[in-house]
Amino acid sequence: MNKDQGKRGWVKDCFTRRIFRVMICIVVLCFSIGYFWSTSNHTWQHTPVKTFSTMSPNTQDPDDFHNINLPTNRTYLLENLLEIELPRMIYAKPQVLKPPRNDVLMMTPWFAPIVWEGTYNLEILNEQFKQRNVTVGLIIFAIKKYVVFLKNLLETAETYFMVGYKVNYYIFTDRPQEVPKVELKEGRNVVVLQIQNYSRWQEIVLRRMEMIHNFSQKQFINEVDYLVSVDIDMRFNDQVGVEILSDLFGTLHPGFYGSERQSFTYERRPASQAYVPHDEGDFYYAAAFFGGTVKEVYKLTKKCHEAIMVDKDNGIEAIWQEESHLNKYFIYHKPTKILSPEYVWDDNMGKPQILRKRRFLAVPKNHAAIRNK
Known part of the structure; x- marks a missing residue:
């Protein structure tokens, strides 16, 4: 191998190493930008949110009681709603123009029965x-x-x-x-x-x-x-x-x-x-x-x-x-x-x-x- 060939090989190796380093830097930079964007603008995707169950408190974490007014994962709540479906029942029809009692007040001004x-x-x-x-x-x-x-x-x-x-x-x-x-x-x-x-x-x-x-x-x-x-x-x-x-x-x-x-x-x-x-x-x-x-x-x-x-x-x-x-x-x-x-x-x-x-x-x-x- 003459000097020119050795020099060209050395240059080629240096260029390859530099390309490899640049690629690594680009990958790291992209990952860092993506992570920063997701945590700053979409925190809800990564941060666990405590939810207050509207179904029953029997299985609830006691610590959740202090967070009952915090924002909840509303999609979770909607997907876990309890369906109440009444069976077929026989009873007298309610009469809109005939209240069941007219001798007492049955409703408050704020619509509480x-x-x-x-x-x-x-x-x-x-x-x-x-x-x-x-x-x-x-x-x-x-x-x-x-x-x-x-x-x-x-x-x-x-x-x-x-x-x-x-x-x-x-x-x-x-x-x-x-x-x-x-x-x-x-x-x-x-x-x-x-x-x-x-x-x-x-x-x-x-x-x-x-x-x-x-x-x-x-x-x-x-x-x-x-x-x-x-x-x-x-x-x-x-x-x-x-x-x-x-x-x-x-x-x-x-x-x-x-x-x-x-x-x-x-x-x-x-x-x-x-x-x-x-x-x-x-x-x-x-x-x-x-x-x-x-x-x-x-x-x-x-x-x-x-x-x-x-x-x-x-x-x-x-x-x-x-x-x-x-x-x-x-x-x-x-x-x-x-x-x-x-x-x-x-x-x-x-x-x-x-x-x-x-x-x-x-x-x-x-x-x-x-x-x-």
Whole structure:
């Protein structure tokens, strides 16, 4: 090999190596540009998005509860919608010009139905809710000697409350050893949640919002679809089913359902977080029976608890404790369904004709013998 041939070979090798290096650089550059473009302009393709299931919270990650208002993968939600298809059913045709009842208000100005006997078809509702496979949590506070009412409440609930559905009875109590053994139907469970006692019964009442809020966040969201909070010194007297279920519902107080707003016992002191002016308010609601989806009950109890704590720091206690804060909340966060006084009644008030059923009744008791003991 002469010098010219060797030189040409060396040049050829250098040129080949340079071409190879240039090609590698081009490939790397193209890959970098593509990656930068995709991550900057189409982040949703690469970043996992937590989604809040509209079907049931039973299989949901607890951390998702804090992200329920974040954007979701809407395509995923659409593709996983639950189809509700009613079977062939025989029932009377609804009459547009003949309302089922004309003696009571059946709809609020914000189009929330008011539930009275004779205004709905439970057979249709059952078909809808059973296909959704809902589970309902019934919240009961059995503090101090009030635990004596628990057996009667649970036994009547097994007869009348959400018959045919899965139910968790959440018993908040400072006396877990006194929770009675009650025979339960399949799919229904008693869940005992031991909590702290307080010296004043008013303090116990005020703390209920805090406890519901805390357990909604860490437990209820993973176990049930709806929550119903009731007073313990009551008993079920007739059917209470899925007709009550909605995103957020309250119950008309039996003492004020026919009253004008000026006579409602709202908190009237401006210094309180529960303050309601005399020219505001729709109805007066009973704290003895309210509920909704876990998400909405969480928001309600969180807001009320925070307001209660502000009042406490300012040395104020609302006139009717948590019921005052509940009523304030419902003025500015309208319930999506309202239950008639059928769902909270006291027979000492008589039996008016509009009350075709008395579904949830106060139990006669001596308050002085039970409170603070």
